[in-house]
Every structure is written in C-alpha cells, then in structure tokens.
Amino acid sequence: MYIRLPGCSIKLSRQAGISLIELIMFIVIISIALAGILLVMNQVTAHSSDALVRKQSEAIAQSLLEEVELMPFTWCDPNDPSAVSATQYAGCTTPQNVYTQASPATESRGGVNSVPAGSNPYDNVADYSIYAMSPIVDINGNGIAGLEGYSARVAIVPIGGIFLGGAADNDAALRITVTVIAPNGAQLQLDGYRARYAPKGI
Numbered sequence: 001m002y003i004r005l006p007g008c009s010i011k012l013s014r015q016a017g018i019s020l021i022e023l024i025m026f027i028v029i030i031s032i033a034l035a036g037i038l039l040v041m042n043q044v045t046a047h048s049s050d051a052l053v054r055k056q057s058e059a060i061a062q063s064l065l066e067e068v069e070l071m072p073f074t075w076c077d078p079n080d081p082s083a084v085s086a087t088q089y090a091g092c093t094t095p096q097n098v099y100t101q102a103s104p105a106t107e108s109r110g111g112v113n114s115v116p117a118g119s120n121p122y123d124n125v126a127d128y129s130i131y132a133m134s135p136i137v138d139i140n141g142n143g144i145a146g147l148e149g150y151s152a153r154v155a156i157v158p159i160g161g162i163f164l165g166g167a168a169d170n171d172a173a174l175r176i177t178v179t180v181i182a183p184n185g186a187q188l189q190l191d192g193y194r195a196r197y198a199p200k201g202i
Contacts, residue, residue, distance in 0.1 A: 050184075056150065057180040057188040060136055064152055065178045065192045067139070068128045073174070073196050078123045125174060125194055129156045149183030159193075172196050 018026075076083040076092035086092050089196035122128060134151030136144050173195040180188045 005021045043120045050186075053182045053184060054187060054188065056147065057182050057186070058190075060147065060150060060152055061190040063187055064154065064180075065176060065190050067124060068156075068176050068178070069192050069194050071125045071128070072123065073125045073194050077126075087154060125156065125176070128154045128176075130154070150180060152178060152180045154178055160195075 072078055074083055075086040075089055077094070080086075081091050082091055082093045093122040122131075130153075132151070132153035136147040136150045136152060138144060153178045157175045157177070158173070159175045160170040173193060176192045176194060178190050178192075182188070
C-alpha cells in the first residue's frame with residue numbers, strides 16, 4: 001500500500017507474526033497453567049492408593065473382630081473341667097477374670113507360636129484381650145501376601161454396667177476394639193460388643 005504525497009511516496013507494511021513481548025507472555029501463562037495441572041496430578045497420584053489402603057485396613061479389622069466375637073464368652077476357659085457347669089468365676093476349677101486374662105503361654109491363635117500348631121488354640125474371648133500381630137497372618141499363622149506392612153491389635157474392656165444397665169455385672173458385656181495400622185501410618189479402629197447371653201456364657 002502506498003500513500004502518495006506531493007513529491008514522494010511512503011510504503012506502509014502490515015505487521016506479521018507476534019512480538020517478543022507477546023511470546024514471553026504466552027510462555028509465562030502456559031507455564032503457570034502446566035504447573036497447576038502437574039500439581040493436581042501429583043496430589044491425585046500421591047493419594048490414589050489411600051482408598052485401597054483403607055479398604056485393606058477395614059477388611060483386616062472386620063475379619064479379626066468377627067473372629068473374636070465368635071469365640072465363646074464363658075465364665076471359665078473352655079478347657080476348664082468346670083466350663084460346662086460354672087455360672088460364675090468362683091465355679092471354675094482355675095478361677096480367672098475373663099476380660100483381663102492375657103492368653104496363657106500355652107495357647108495360641110490358630111498355629112501361631114504353638115507346638116504342635118493349633119493343639120491348644122485361642123478358644124475364649126479373653127484369650128484376645130491383649131492380642132497383637134505384625135505382620136498380618138491368617139488363622140493358621142501363615143503370612144498373607146500384600147499385607148506385610150500392616151499390623152493389628154485387640155483391646156477388650158468390660159462395659160456391662162453401661163451396656164446392660166447399672167444393675168448388671170460389669171463384665172457381663174465387653175467392648176472389643178480392633179485397631180489396624182496401615183503401612184502409611186494411618187490407623188483404623190473398629191468396635192464390637194459381646195454379651196454373656198446365657199448362664200454358662202456360651
């Protein structure tokens with residue numbers, strides 16, 4: 001395009017492409033956007049396994065809690081000769097306090113630390129009163145692949161007076177608490193309850 005003036009002509013050219021300032025601004029904006037996207041992706045990746053870890057912890061806790069709750073809740077140890085007839089602790093051949101008695105050294109959960117394996121297993125709720133395992137093992141003491149980094153413990157507390165009313169014997173009902181610690185340090189806790197619902201406490 002030419003502009004004609006008396007005695008001269010000037011050629012005006014149109015700008016093509018982008019300027020250096022525009023290029024720098026484009027790079028800065030794209031960099032900020034990419035940094036934000038990468039930060040979000042990092043967060044998602046870092047926490048993507050949290051749901052799986054929690055699911056594993058729940059499965060471990062539920063399994064162990066069910067195992068304890070299904071055990072007999074007797075006045076005496078089931079191996080006690082008076083277990084089928086006793087209606088109070090005093091009736092046991094070997095008196096014991098059901099909810100605080102630590103598992104005898106001769107007893108074991110399944111085959112864990114028992115010789116021969118399983119010959120004298122845990123057979124009463126009381127046997128789990130201070131039970132702990134790390135890593136997680138099955139009822140026979142075998143390790144479970146993928147659960148090596150988890151650990152679990154059991155605590156049993158008498159709550160009969162609260163759970164069944166003030167007139168009830170305090171150890172007529174128990175709160176069983178199972179705590180599982182995941183490899184990332186996260187803790188999951190499940191509570192269950194067990195009441196002595198028959199005179200012999202089956």
